[in-house]
Structures are given as C-alpha cells and as structure tokens.
Amino acid sequence: MRDASNRAPRGAAIRSPIDFAGGLFLLAIAAFGYAGAFALPFGQLSGIGSGLLPKVVAVLVAAFGAVLVVQSLMITGDRLEQWSIRAPLYVLASVLVFAATVRSLGLIVAGPLCFIAAAFADRDSRPLEAMIAAVVATLVCGFLFKELLGLPIPFDATGILGPLHGPYEALKAAAKALVLGSF
C-alpha cells in the first residue's frame, strides 16, 4: 500500500531509496552475469555463440538498473524497507547446518538441529516444545522420504541408533507382510 508515511523525505538527494537500491542490485547482478560469460564467443548472427544471450541479457539488465538509479534521483518513491536480521540469519543458518551435517551425521542429527536452529528465528518459540516437535518432524519426514518414497538420504550415518536397527527392520518386514498379505 502506498501511504505517505513510507515516502522518502522531501529534498533528500536520493528521492527514492528503494529504487536506488534496486537499481544498484540490478547492476550488480548484470556485472556478475557478464563476468561469468566474459570469455565466451559472441558468434555471428547466423550462428549465435554461447556468449550472446548471457552478454546481451546482462547488458539489458544493467540498462534497466541504470535507468532505475537515474529515476530514483528524480522521482520521489518509497523508503527502503527494514531488513530484519534475526529471521534470515537463523533460517539460513539452519539450512547451512543441515547441509553441513546431513552427510556426515545423518538425518537423525541434521533434522532436529536444523529445526531447532530455525525455531530461533521466531521470538515466540519455546525450547521444550521445539525440541519435541523437532524430533517428531524429523522422524515423520525421514519415514516419508526414506521408506514411503524410497529416496536416498542417510538417516543414521554414525550409527548412534545402532541397537535399534535390528528391531526396526523386523518391524518393517512384519508390517509389509501384513499389508501385502491382506490384499
């Protein structure tokens, strides 16, 4: 919603901070893109090379970015929205934790760690509740992906649950026999 309270102050050099930042963002992306395709051949029009599309698109993005920056200096627009630190930090950290531990420690560790780390992102989270939910969520997801869908994901890489493996396999075999037998 565009209400007056969000507009940049009058007389400021940058009339529209959000557009200014947006324009810079686009310029950065364009630079990144062009750099990545720098060495690639442009080709001729009758046989366009691998570098043509990335370079042309990067230039176009840069053009839009430049226009946005110039526009931000002339037309009043909204202020930059506040970035929250807590939520992105914890959510993204939790994803990194998952990535770092899933292979070496298995889902049984990575799942709850990820859950609890993400839960920190919300101030309302309660520790005990989160820990229980973490274990439940991991078990349910693990079951869903590993058993029901057969997708490969290391569940217990370090064998912490070693002694439980035997009974679990037996339970699975029994359940399978029951389900298949009743058809």
Add this chain to the structure above:
Amino acid sequence: MVDLFNNLALGMAVALSFKNLLLCFVGCLVGTLIGVLPGVGPIATITMLLPITFGIDPTGALIMLAGIYYGAQYGGSTTSILVNIPGEATSVVTCLDGHQMAKQGRAGVALGIAAIGSFIAGCVATLVIAALAAPLTRMALLFGPADYFALMVLGLMFAVVLARGSVWKAIAVILVGILLSTVGTDLESGEERLTFGWSEVADGIDVAVIAMGMFGFAEILRNLETSQARDVVHAAIGNLLPNRQDMAQSAMPIARGTFLGGLLGLLPGNGAVLGPFASYTLEKKLAKDPSRFGRGAIEGVAGPESANNAGAQTAFIPLLTLGIPPNAVMALMVGAMQIHGIIPGPQIMTKQPNLFWGMVASMWIGNLMLLVINLPLIGVWVRFLKVPYRLMFPAIVVLCCIGIYTVNNSPFDVILTAGFGLFGYALVKFGFEPAPLLLGFVLGKLMEEKLRQALVISRGSFMTFIDRPLSGGLLALSLVLVVIAIVPSIRKGREEVFQGAD
C-alpha cells in the same frame, strides 16, 4: 465430436487407475490443507513436493501437482470465510462477504456455496479445456521458431502487465531469470557458462533449487516479519447446505463468475487472480441492492469463488497446448515436466495423449473429490488453523532441506537454495516481484533455442521476426501491451485493482 469423446474416454481410463486416483486424492487433500493454512502457498508446496515426484511417473506426478493447485483454491476460501485471512491471494475477495456471513452464523452456507460454485465452475472449465485443446494445438503446430519466440515474448509481457507493481521492474526481473537460465553447459558448444568454475552447477541450476529458495524460504522469511493475529470465528458453523433461496440467488453469479474467471484464466500472467475481483465488481454493479455487498451478500461469495476455480483450471490451457506457462505455478509444472524428460509444447497432445487426457479427466475427478472432501472435513481444517506458526515453519524448513538434498544427493544444492532464499528476500526488499523471475528462468532455455533456430533459418537476419506475419503480429501486440501498461491513466487503473487486493 466423436474424437472428443474418444479422448475423454482415454483420459478417464488413465485417471481412474488406482494409482492416479490415489495421487489425485493426495494432491487435493494436501492442496486444500495448504490452501487453508495462511503462510503456505501452492508455489511453496509444489516446490517442496517436486523432488518427491521423481519416483512417480510423469502423468501421476502432474495429476498430483495439479490437484494441489486447484485444491488450494478450495482451501483458501475456507480460511477467508472463517478467519478473515485470505488463505490464498485469490481468496481475498471472499473475505469481504464470506466472513460477514460467518459472523451472522451462516458460515456453513458460505462454505457450502463456495464449494458448490467452485465445483460447477470446475466442471465447465474442464469441458472448455477438452474442447479447446485440439484446435489450439493444431494452430500451434503452424508456429515456426520465430513465431514461437514471439509468442513467448508476448506471454512474458502479458505476465508483466497483469502482475502487480512496476512494469519496468517486472521486465528486469524476467531478464534476470533468463540470465540465470544460461548458467550451466551450453547445449550447442559444450562450453561452461556462468559457472565460475563450480562443477556442481555445470548441469545448470535446478528449477527446484530456485523455486524452493525464492518461494519457499523467502516466503517463510517474509511471514516471520509480520506477526499474524488470527480471529477464528467461534460462532456455530451452522447448516452446511444452502437453502433454495440461496441457490436461486447464487445461480446467475456462479454462471457469470465461471465465464469471467475462465476467460481471464486463459491470459498469461495472473489472469486467474483478476477473476474474483472482476466477478465481485460485476455482481455488485448488477445487484438490485448493492448496499448488501460487504455485509454478507451470498452473491459476493458465489461469483468470485466460481471465477477463482474456473480461472485456476483454464490456466492449464496455455500450458498444455502451447507449452507456455501463464504463471509461476505453471512454470513449476513445466519444470516438473522437464525433470521427467517431457518437452512441453503443442506436441504433448499427440505424443503423450495419455498424459494430456489423463490430466484433463483427473481435473474433473479432482473437482468431485474436493466437493466431497471439503464439506465434511471443515472441522479438521479449523483445527489445523490453530497450529502455531512457530512450530510449522521449522518443519517446512526441514522438509525443504530434505527435499532439495534428495534431488542430487548434494549438500551444495541445499546451500545454493539458502543463497536463493536470501536473494529472493533481497529482491522483495528492493521492491521487485519474484514470480516473473521463475517464468523467465523456465522459458529462458527454450527462448534461446528458438532464437538460435530462427536466426539460423533466416541466415542471421533479424528481419525474420517482423517479416513473418505471425511473429510480427505477436511482437507488435507485446509492444502495444507494454505501452498500454505505461500510459498513466491505465496505470492508475491497474493500481486501483491491486489496491483492492491490499
């Protein structure tokens, strides 16, 4: 006509297999659930379930994903009516009169008429899809590479014009999406592009990675910023079936809503989102006593809900016949098809008739299932609404992580997704919309291929795009669209439509 019946029969045979019925049911159930829950949308859910569909055959996978999509439309109206929070963007209008009806103790009637209206709209829309499919596909086969390229440009421009926010910013974001699609190995020359030496992206960025990052994680981050107070209606839900007077009052709004929604859903861009608004405005104008609107007028629920569902189904037409995704959700379907090795386009009807007609038939079955699921299970959905978000979102994060990991067994993919989450968050903070990026990304490779082919055929002449009547016409139309969107008077009109959405 006989052909149509034969094809529908084939479709029914495919759709009624136990496995596909089960997948349809799961899709509709999951779809309704996430439609009910505010803060989780069909885009996020479909991206979460994309990796799961790897183990299923393409027809089944698409049936399930489609079920999620139109199921979410059904579920969204439940939350709108009961909690006054739109479960989905398309359910915003239902809040206006639906919640008022709930406060008057007529929640059941509102829910009932929403379900019935949606069902009727869905049936009609499915018939439309079946009827239009063959002619549209025949027309599409006349397209050469240059025409196809121009059509994709037009589709993207439609998406830009019908989307919220600045036209220029949307075009810029689409271009970024196209840029991202070039990451990986160039098909023609085998050279690595934009990989910066990372071998993990040598095959390109997975659509699931971008989708989950920008729509899954970024959505969670946005939700965490705004705390949501929910005032669940505690009054009695009341009788679930509308009485005769209600049905009589709703009959014409349902018909008009279906027509409007179906038509708008065909348009690329979020035409399906405009349907409910257009229907509400129309009903208010046509009503004998417009002051009833906003205070619990049943037409204000019946019309928009029908428009909503009709639009959701006809949105599949550009996807299934031309291979052009009209919005972000369909772009994900394209991604899902590509994962299964199916090239979306007009040849789907001829090369994969099972897939095409199976999907069409299962949409009708899905509508029936939704009618049956929604009415009795309302109590269950209401209970789900009471799960606090602080427990839900970490579960979603874990689910996404597992999903991404199973795509390529690659922790790098998971990290990349986190990166895109941050990217998506930044994009919104800087005033851009993330949805067009997905459209650009999914179409990017196809557009480059068609551009290449067109230029090879014309021996390097760009004039080919203007010389050929079809592509020239389409490109001209794109230009007209953009100009119209920028013209100030129309720009204000667009803003008004979307102000109504705020």
